[in-house]
Amino acid sequence: MTQTGPSPVTALSEAAKVGTKMLTGSQLLNSLRDADVQIATTAKDLVWTQDKVSLFHYRPLVEKRVHVPVLICYGLVGRWTMTDLQEDRSLVRNLLNLGLDLYVVDWGNPSRADRYLTLDDYILGYLDCVVTEISRRAGVPKINVLGVCEGGVFATAFTALEPDRVNTLILTITPIDFHADTVDNRLGHGFINIWTRSLSGEDIDRLIDANGNLPGEFLGAIFNQMSPVRSLLKYNLDLLEIADDEQRLLNWLRMEKWIADRPDHPGEAAKQWMKDLYQQNKLVRNEWELDGRRIDLRNIRMPVLNVYAKDDHIIPPATSRALGPMVGTTDYTELALPGGHVGVFVGGRSQALFAPAVSSFVEQHDRTPD
């Protein structure tokens, strides 16, 4: 193999540049404190709590253009703060600027004491209460529910069981057919589906019984398995690339802060999530039951906007798009956004499309209070 090196002058010049970059980066990192890295800063008020669950109402940024409020419902994997990561990468802020009336539910930090909470509790208990409270405050019988990922499943299940209380259903990167990862079968996509199916139901029961909950750290490790080599470069080359640019470094740190905030998933709810849905795929088969009530997707008769990411390796598009033929409405719209699972919320191209589409959809189906 023929190999050549740089000239001494070039080498020294490049070395000096890197040295300067490292020095600036080190100084910048050392000067930053946790308080400098804030996420989810859009102004909001706590309007309701129960146990560890909190409901926040965002303060308007412009005059409201709709009567029916929108509830953002994230899941128990990760936290809703992704929807308001920073001022210029915020679905929340974009929706407020378009005149929507916005709420968000935070499930809190489940501990071992919450291991017996089920998805029945979250969907027909807490979410039910949250919808009731928003309806009461807004003086409307129905609200718009915007579900994200696992929260999208919560929204779907609630809507199918309580269709008279939901004005429109908006889903984002939401799995419906948990076995549809095999449709496109792209390398590196749908690993969680494959991984969960590689376990037996007994494996999952014992994993939860031994640990109480599904630890957030464990979930993080599973996610990291999906990009094995990137993880090796993240904290050296990738970080060095941005180290001397304060703005880019802060953006990176905000994302790291969101990634680090990964609550434990309550144990019994995790069993249902992994066994009933990922393994047995009961939702799309209309076989899933909560509190003894069967969830029939044909009961979703209100307008539906289903948003998915074209390159989502966590929730492959086909798993989301499976909803279309299942719902009981013809007013069903799909929106394919560029980017991956997180890029939907923070990607430049996606942001330009996402909030306007949601706003337009909500406005189109708005109704005055009875």
Added chain:
Amino acid sequence: MNPFDYSKAVTDFWTAQGQALVKAQEQAGQALAQGMKAVTSGQFPMIPNIPTDLSGGAADLANAGKSMMELWSAATAACSKLATSIPGTAGVDSVVEATFRKIVDPRSWMAGTGELDDVLGRMAEGPRFADLWEAERRYAGVLHAWMNLRRRHLEHNAVVLQAWLQAARRFSEQIAERSGAHANGIDAKAALALWTESANQELLETQRSEPFLQTQAAMIRATTALRMAQQELVEHFGKQYGFPTRTELDDVHRTVTELRRELRAMRRERREVAPAPAAPANGRQTAQSSRRTAPRKKGPQT
């Protein structure tokens, strides 16, 4: 993980890169010598055969360890060859080069893909109670579970390491082709990009394979078995000394959850019987305050 935890690691890394600049010539010489030795000793290091069904084929921990050692030797030899694949440089490329050398080191391979193993280990191993030696049966159970976990760990790591070796072989072939096409060889950035692509492809394919999924599932089973054996041991002593046990706490938590569930259901029934008048409200409203005000006025039923 707190982002500020990275700063020390990053500083350490960059310091190491600075030292690497100073020692660049020395390292290049060593790398060249090692590379020549590897090349003159034969072809690209062969990957030892390992059982196709690891869960059934690896009879005990020793066998698993032996397989792992063989793979490890091959990986170390592969690393020596890979490390000579790019020229020594300076500046930005020197950082890339150093990163490249670091990530073709088998130790970083296992660190990069062993996060789940580490998490499982921490989840399982927990506190140690070496002084509670009396409960021999329970201790034997814990020891057995621990040995089984180590064995499953080795079996899984063998699958992962084999994937890295395949990636190294693929990379070596590709870099040889490209070097032949370019008179000046391939620079550090191109080598890193090629390595990233090769390794990612190989690992993602491996993650979908039955050996990977089977050995990882076996590792998870072994982890939970160890955790449960430890819990049984601790509960044995907890009962003897009157300490509350995990099982007792779980009972309490289950009861509290069920009571809250019943309370929510009762509130819902009451709300459905006498629906609250819809009225816009301002300010903070909590379930706690609702409970206080519910008997006195009609309002939100939470």
